[in-house]
Amino acid sequence: MGIELTVLGAGREVGRAAILISDMGSGTNIVLDYGVSFDEDDRPLLPLTVPPSKVTAILITHAHLDHIGATPFLYTSARPMAVMNRLTSELGRLMVKDMLRLSGYYLPFEYPELMTMLENTKIVGLGESFWVGNIYIETLNSGHIPGAFMYRLVSGEHSILYTGDVNTIDTRLSRGLNINGIEVNTLIMESTYGMYDHPDRRRIEDLFIETVRGVVEDGGIVLIPAFSLARSQEILAILAEKMPHSNVYYDGMAKDILELFLRYREFIYRYDLLEKVYKIFATVRGSEMRKRICKEPGSIIVTPAGMLKGGPVQYYIKRLWSDPRNAVILVSYQAPTTPGRRLLIEGSLESGGPRVRARVFWFDFSSHAGASDLFNLIKSIRNLERVVLVHGGEDSIYSLGYHIKEELGIEFIAPKNGEKLAL
Numbered sequence: 001m002g003i004e005l006t007v008l009g010a011g012r013e014v015g016r017a018a019i020l021i022s023d024m025g026s027g028t029n030i031v032l033d034y035g036v037s038f039d040e041d042d043r044p045l046l047p048l049t050v051p052p053s054k055v056t057a058i059l060i061t062h063a064h065l066d067h068i069g070a071t072p073f074l075y076t077s078a079r080p081m082a083v084m085n086r087l088t089s090e091l092g093r094l095m096v097k098d099m100l101r102l103s104g105y106y107l108p109f110e111y112p113e114l115m116t117m118l119e120n121t122k123i124v125g126l127g128e129s130f131w132v133g134n135i136y137i138e139t140l141n142s143g144h145i146p147g148a149f150m151y152r153l154v155s156g157e158h159s160i161l162y163t164g165d166v167n168t169i170d171t172r173l174s175r176g177l178n179i180n181g182i183e184v185n186t187l188i189m190e191s192t193y194g195m196y197d198h199p200d201r202r203r204i205e206d207l208f209i210e211t212v213r214g215v216v217e218d219g220g221i222v223l224i225p226a227f228s229l230a231r232s233q234e235i236l237a238i239l240a241e242k243m244p245h246s247n248v249y250y251d252g253m254a255k256d257i258l259e260l261f262l263r264y265r266e267f268i269y270r271y272d273l274l275e276k277v278y279k280i281f282a283t284v285r286g287s288e289m290r291k292r293i294c295k296e297p298g299s300i301i302v303t304p305a306g307m308l309k310g311g312p313v314q315y316y317i318k319r320l321w322s323d324p325r326n327a328v329i330l331v332s333y334q335a336p337t338t339p340g341r342r343l344l345i346e347g348s349l350e351s352g353g354p355r356v357r358a359r360v361f362w363f364d365f366s367s368h369a370g371a372s373d374l375f376n377l378i379k380s381i382r383n384l385e386r387v388v389l390v391h392g393g394e395d396s397i398y399s400l401g402y403h404i405k406e407e408l409g410i411e412f413i414a415p416k417n418g419e420k421l422a423l
């Protein structure tokens with residue numbers, strides 16, 4: 001009897017990561033991530049269901065909602081063990097609570113299920129190993145955001161590496177992953193950027209700083225909408241390093257998460273820069289302060305939401321968009337149908353709405369590995385027999401998959417949601 005893999009979510013799509021690994025001999029069932037996606041109307045979409053009473057353990061890679069967001073649903077009728085590190089559990093609590101506040105009406109679970117999940121969580125550290133049933137499990141750094149893990153599972157002659165989301169380059173927050181020489185038969189890998197290489201990060205940072213500096217020197221105000229988890233703190237750390245004497249403010253959940261990061265030194269690469277952010281930059285407190293900094297030439301405001309959907313950025317953009325001296329600097333992927341994408345393509349926030357007169361820029365600060373990095377990662381693994389590509393659009397998956405097959409002679413599989421594979 002072997003191992004069976006069932007894709008419950010993230011099959012040929014980005015988001016709602018969820019994979020079931022079943023050891024047919026022992027009946028051990030491990031769920032790898034259980035996240036949500038959001039549809040065009042911002043309603044949460046859950047992965048396919050799995051009977052909670054049959055789940056032995058859920059291994060969570062990191063605290064982005066597309067990896068942890070639906071996990072409390074597995075606690076509506078059972079108490080399986082969740083596994084994650086301390087930072088991910090604290091971030092997960094914050095992120096899921098916020099999602100319940102915004103979309104609770106559409107979700108099939110509530111706050112008590114989140115609490116039950118946390119009460120049944122086994123905390124593991126980086127490099128730690130443990131057993132779930134007869135499966136031996138190790139944790140590895142994924143390089144994606146602070147606390148992001150990969151899991152290596154070994155059962156008899158089978159070994160599986162599940163990457164979650166990965167990054168191979170060093171950022172201020174996280175060291176890139178390094179798995180050179182690891183031995184694995186089956187790799188389950190994200191493929192968000194399977195057909196795209198990111199521009200050089202140093203070059204992007206230089207351009208970003210040059211742009212910010214230009215706006216500030218002209219007496220404008222810089223608005224940087226950024227995701228509250230990781231991207232905000234990464235941008236703040238870069239500003240602390242390169243422009244420590246500027247007037248930088250951060251708002252919303254970006255400050256709660258910064259404070260959390262500061263409590264977990266072991267998961268932060270340039271901890272010194274985050275300390276500096278905390279010391280020299282200011283958190284926004286109260287509406288008077290918000291009003292004041294919108295009138296202060298040269299201020300730089302970092303605030304969620306990254307795609308201009310919800311969050312304190314709503315307040316700022318309404319006050320800053322009409323002045324051509326100001327700038328809106330987008331620093332993350334802008335999904336179709338978001339106000340951020342509309343701003344980039346049409347130059348306005350609503351379709352047919354007034355033109356935004358502030359200057360608009362976009363910089364690629366992705367925390368996902370690009371296509372060549374993913375390819376090199378695969379190449380560095382020993383004894384690899386097959387690659388299961390998930391967490392990517394069809395184009396990305398097939399572009400990367402055929403490249404792997406042609407260059408390395410390794411089989412790739414691109415399962416859809418609901419598909420089962422026997423390993």
Ligand SMILES: [Zn+2]
Binds near residue numbers: 064067
């Ligand atoms: Zn992620």
Ligand SMILES: [Zn+2]
Binds near residue numbers: 015064066
């Ligand atoms: Zn993801």
